[in-house]
Amino acid sequence: MTDSSKHQDKKQSTPINDPNNRRQAIRQQKRIQDPQAVAAIQRRLERIKQLEKMDSTDQVEKSFQHRQPQNSAQRPQSSLNTHTVQTHSNKPKLTEQEKLNRQAAIQKKIPQTHQNTQSKVEIKSDERLRQKAQANQRMPKITIQKAQNSDKELRDQESYQSEEAIPNSKEPFKNPSTKKQTRYYSKHKHSDKKGSKDERYSLKDLSTEEKVAFAFSVATNLIKRFFVFILVAGILVAGFGGGVGLGYFASLVKDTQPPSRDEIASALNRIEQQSTLYYASKEPIADVRSDVVRSVAKLDDISPYIKEGLISIEDQNFYDHPGVNPKSTLRAILQTLLSGTGTGGSTLTQQLVKQQLLTNDVTFFRKANEILLALRVEKYFSKDEILASYLNVSPFGRNNKGENIAGIQEAAEGIFGKKPSEVNLNQAAFLVGLPQSPYSYTPYDQYGHMRKDHSAGIQRMKDVLFAMYRNQVIDKASYEEALKYDITKDFIATKARTPERQSYLYQTVMNQAIEQIIALNVKKDGNQLEKVHEDAEWYQSYYQEAEQELRTSGYQVYTTIEKDIYDQMQETAAAYKDQLGASFDGVYTDPTTGEETYFVEKVQTGVVAIDNATGRVLGFVAGTDYENNQIDHAFGMHRSPGSTIKPLAVYGPAIENNIITPASIIPDTAFTETYNDGSQWSPTNYGNQISNQFYPARQSLAWSYNIPTIRIYQEMRNQGVPVFDYLQRMGFDTQHSYTETDVQNLAFSIGGVNKGPTVFEQTSAFSTFANGGTYAKGHIIDEIKDATGKTLFKADDEPVRVFSEDSNYLMVDMLRDVNNLGTGQIAKSRLTTGGDWIAKTGTSENGKDLWYIGATPKITIGAWMGYDNQYQEFVFNLNDGFGSEAQRSQSFWAQIVNDLFAIRPDIIGADQSFQQPDSVIRMTVMEKTGTQPGNIQMGGQVLQVASGLKEELFKASYPAPILTEHFMINASPSDYQLFWGNFMRQIQTERESDNNESKKEGEAEDETGETSSSENPEQEIPDNTQAPPETSASY
Secondary structure: OOOOHHHHHHHHHOOOOOOOOHHHHHHHHHHHOOOHHHHHHHHHHHHHHHOOOOOOHHHHHHHHHHOOOHHHHHHHOHHHHHHHHHHHHHOOOOOHHHHHHHHHHOOOOOOHHHHHHHHHHHHHHHHHHHHHHHHHHHOOOOOOOOOOOOOOHHHHHHHHOOOOOOOOHHHHOOHHHHHHHHHHHHHHHOOOOOOOHHOOEEEEEEEEHHHHHHHHHHHHHHHHHHHHHHHHHHHHHHHHHHHHHHHHHHHHHHHOOOOHHHHHHHHHHOEEEOOOEEEEOOOOEEEOOOEEEEEEOOOOHHOOHHHHHHHHHHOOOOOOOOOOHHHHHHHHHHHHHHHOOOOOOOOHHHHHHHHOOOOOOHHHHHHHHHHHHHHHHHEEEEOOHHHHHHHHHHHEOOOOOOOEEEEEHHHHHOOOOOOOOOOHHHHHHHHHHHHOOHHHHOOEOOOOOOHHHHHHHHHHHHHHHHHHHOOOOHHHHHHHHOOOEEEEHHHHOOOOOOOOOOOOOHHHHHHHHHHHHHHHHHHHHOHHHHHHHOOOHHHHHHHHHHHHHHHHHHOOEEEEHHHHHHHHHHHHHHHHHHHHHOEEEEEEEEOOOOOEEEEEOOOEEEEEEEEOOOEEEEEEEEOOOOOOOOOOOOOOOOOHHHHHHHHHHHHHHHHOOOOOOOEEEEEEEEOOOEEOOOOOOOOOOOOOOOOEEEEEHHHHHOOHHHHHHHHHHHHHHHOOOOHHHHHHHHHOOOOOOHHHHOOOOHHHHHHHOOOOOOOHHHHHHHHHHHOOEEOOOOEEEEEEEOOOOEEEEEEEOOEEEEHHHHHHHHHHHHHHHHHHOOOHHHHHHHOOOOOOOOOEEOOOHHHOOEEEEEEEEEEEEEEEEOOOOOOOOOOOOOOOOOOOOOHHHHHHHHHHHHHHHHHHHHHHOOOOOOOOOOOOEEEEEEOOOEOEEEEEEOOEEEEEEEOOOEEEEOOOEEOOEOOOOOOOOOOOOOHHHHHHHHHHHHHHHHHHHHHHHHHHHHHHHHHOOOOOOOHHHHHHHOOOOOOOOOEEOOO
């Protein structure tokens, strides 16, 4: 068997699915499709046929011997020509005459023998190439059609492979091993003056095609030589830089202990680490259930489209590199140096290492270890093992149940309802595009609902398809057809997931921890959290990423929850749940599908207890029946705040900005607000009452009058008080709870909002008053650590000053009256704790929401109750036997406080009281005007008003004003007319009353003969005497 036939047999035995051979075949196929290359091969075939008809190789050998230099023994012989030289050396030594005769004979045949010799050299070079191909077994499967027919044609094909950069078929093959011989014969040929003109090379004898090829060859050689020069220079320069780089690399990894094969295998097979939630006492609450659904698929059970698509888009040289792509790595390093962030540059092996062995930190140390580990992984595991591991551990977003999925098996089944071996080209391209950013490209949200916008995922699929086309995995027709394919029709419908049997505590802590991780990730990415919250899709992407991180990263989440406090609050709520109000049941019919659902609506409740000084949530009640209702009524539900908004958004900012004092008088009279669209609003007090009286601010807050509150808010708006800023400083979510649109509406002052706050937000904000006017950010997550114990998050927010100390104490004293004299008296009567309590009640429109928030200097406890109204709206029925609205809400709140005081009196702070600062003073003012006594002009008279006095608190920097005619807050002319009219009538009534008393006293004196008013009766003012210019009145 000939060498060529052996080689052909060897090539045919190469496995078809060998990726290396497949890529070699692709490169060969590219040459076959080149018209110039095909023409060159055809010319080469013709030349070989001519050579076979020439003289025997004896002439070639003689010619070869003739052309050897005289000192040939001193010149190294080419390995490809060793056999030829040995043949000549074995012949008998010729005499001088024989040499001269032979030289003369050979000279006559130089042109012909030169061509034969050149062919001989090329054929031997071809054989050498064949031997190399057999040794590395890398010959491609795809070959030229003719090359499969004969050994000779196969040689031509191989010769063409070696000369692909030299399309001119007449140019000698420049293999390094034959370089000197080739140059020698070329020089001898062109210096042969005696040869025939027909046998010489002449440019004019070449065809147009050959001339173009010749010019191309010359240009190519010039370009090659230029780049060789640049390369050599680059190597010399890089020698120093490379040494420094290698030294730096070595310094980065010098302390890294290379893992063993077993350690790497264990890490690559480690799917996730379990996170744990803890109480404040470090006692575990629960382990976090992993939400990742994963199945392992064998590589043979995965579609070739998936494998080739992944390699094409992520690492097209996967089967060629040793685990690291130097060029891409250098690019990533340069990008890190220039911008501080590095992207790309990672092979599939490096990505696998980063997922399973390292963190996502963008540092040189992490990158150096990534390279080191990637090389080690390639040393221990085959390419197929690495590819299979990558496809089985990578995240692929969410399935149609909203579950996190990992591995190609679950991705194919959870998105397309197929096995990985059954997906078509487009489905495969969509799947392999997911791991780059799974929660940006996934078609489903966390509930399994179809997302509205699939453009990102579809564009990623097109990127994968183009990469497959570029790498000739698919042809142009398949690529163009795939671009027209509607992948969205293949997404399977939403399916309900299996309900989780957990608890309100687990659910709340998980949600709060996820929000903290979102904030960390947004900050790490250099984005703004507010902007992320404004974009639903963007926020959804961060949410899913954070949830996946929490469930699989082995985090320890430490909360502020005191176990005994939390447990007691659950016990109280469970015991009291049937006393909150009546239940409603009915049948709801879906207007779209006609489906009927039987429901039972029960009163729900949410309670939060917060430490004032630190903002730590000590305990909460999110509901009373988690099995039937998983809505988090403490942290996750937004409701109208009712009148609990009044001290936060109206009275507090108004006192801070010196718009009111506790004694300021506000009209409780009817008025109408007209809006830009022509609509009108005429507010009333609770029960649709309007008193037409004039009340001080203290009383208006204590009894929660609506109209005086609205008038104060209207005056604040007129004076430009930044109410929205106050709400932001007290920690409200100004994207959802209280928005700028809400604040611009007058009805906001009495709880008219679009969504409203959570119980947690409202309670946390109210604690500002109990904490001296400083807001300590409310929180339930105290600390988050990663699997190594490194702290990722620690609650250490600086307190925020909202109200000045003096303004805040005025509010505290006014809120005392709510509990002692106003709408909160029922709660006070139920308390067994004692203590200095401040409070505020709240009832939304039509009694849908009932609130009570109370605080001591130590703790703030807020409670809400109402119906979820999932199917229709329900309100409290005051005739259901459970008492009034105030009785229900305040009795429940008081029971929570009493039970906590029984087990932990230290947290209530019943022995503490709010301290009046020196910046607050007491002043005597008139009760009806809230001012110091003064003179006013009325009906042409100057009246001195100085009666009905009382003491009131004021800021030393803003004491009580002196009476003026227009002393009220936001009063209309008709309001003043009403007030002063009442004032004058009261003066007249008091004067008449005084006169009547005087007459009675005079009659009594006549009977007894005693005088009581004066010893000189003549000096008394007669009844018909006009009043003096200044009159003392009491009003």
